Amino acid sequence: MSIAAEHRPAAGPARMRTAIRPARTCRRGGKPIRGFRGKRSKQKTSKRGRSGMSTGDQRREDGPRADSAAAEAARPRAVDFARGTNQSGVRLYNERLVLSLIxxxxxxxxxxxxxxxxxxxQTIxxxxxQLExxxxxxxRSRQRGRVGQPSVPxxxxxxxxxxxxxxxxxxxADFVLIDFxxxxxxxxxxxxxxxxxxxILDFVSRGLARVAADLDPAAAARISGLGIAAPFELWNWEEQTGAPRRVLDQWRTFDVRGEIARLCPWPVFFxxxxxxxxxxxxxLGNRGHHLDYLYF
Structure with a gap:
């Protein structure tokens, strides 16, 4: 038998008591080793939660709730395009969303x-x-005078x-350079x-030359592209414009986007x-922030 001492807290002054425990023996190489203690056997006791129910009872109790939550999560929902996503594959979408809100x-x-x-x-x-x-x-200047820490817009x-x-x-015809x-x-x-x-090609060439003369290289590098706005089927304007038919027929085979793209190094959109x-x-012009409106 071996004697092991252990400390236990008590209501009064701390005291030491002696517990006598039998020591197990183990053989290694045919010789007994004193003081070796094997693994304690696990007692099969039911774990009780704060409510006093066992784990099995809790699972049975939460069964209907879990099924209801799973059904709610699987239900199709309408897509909210005003909300972002934390997935890394849509970083550009999130950046465009933030820029649109600003x-x-x-x-x-x-x-x-x-x-x-x-x-x-953290994502924001x-x-x-990155946008900065x-x-x-x-x-902008820090906003003060509100509840909490001053915010920076x-x-x-x-x-x-x-x-x-x-x-x-x-x-x-109009040729413009606009900022952000x-x-x-x-x-x-x-x-x-x-x-x-x-x-039209001559007009666009003069506009590009003017922009190139006025902008420094750093500002010119900020140009993202050129957009063309024009009515479809210009060759059908004979009655409205009074132009000769032979002149209007030139628009049938004229690739206005492709020809203007030859004049500038930026992407061209029609x-x-x-x-x-x-x-x-x-x-740019919807200052009232209306979602629906009629344009004339």
Whole structure:
């Protein structure tokens, strides 16, 4: 028999008591080893939770609730395009969503952006740091006088991105350079009796030359592309413009997007003029923030 001493707390002064426990023996190489203690056998006792029910009873009790929660999670839900996602594969989508919200509200702090998008505060911090590094957003002065810590709102940087636009109309054409918030930096306007392919190319060439002369290399590197807004099927305008049929027929085989793309190093996009006007009204002219409106 071996004697082992152990300390136990007591209500009064600490005292030591002696517990006599039998020591097990184990043989190694044919010789007994004193003091070796083997693994204690696990007692099969039912675990009780805070409510006093065993684990099995708790599972049986939570069965209907778990089934109801699973059914609710599997139920199809409508997609909310105003909410972001924390998946790494949609980083660009989240950045566009954040930029759209800032454009809509003009200035937003990170806490409000996280609330509107449903993204975590850490994700928003990473996105805003990247957008600020890219020069697309800037910090405004710290807002004080409110509950909690002063917040720092973010706004779009007007110099963050530039874009070119060409409008081809029945009686005139426009060439513009706009900044990231819709401000017009350069504009060129020309009036004619009717549009011709050669005249439009010459007009765009003069506009590009003017922009290249006025912008420094750093600003020119911020140009993201050129957009063309024009009506479809210009060759059907004979009655409206009074242009000769032979002139209008040139538009049938003229690739306006492809020919203008030869003149500039940036991506070129073509859009119907009415569709482009609605898009511009939605992003830049819709100050009332209406979701539905009629454009004339």
């Amino acid at each position: 454009r809509r509200h003009e200035t937003l702090p990170k806490a409000e952006i996280a609330r509107l998008t449903g993204l975590s505060a 911090t990473i996105i805003m740091r 590094t890219d020069g697309l957003v800037v910090k 973010f706004a779009l940087n007007p110099d963050g991105a530039l874009s070119l636009g060409v409008k081809i109309g029945r009686r005139s 918030v819709g401000g017009v930096r350069h504009a060129l306007h020309e009036i004619f009796a009717y549009p011709t392919p050669s005249g 859009c119907n003029d009415a569709t482009a006007a609605c898009g511009a009204e939605l992003f």
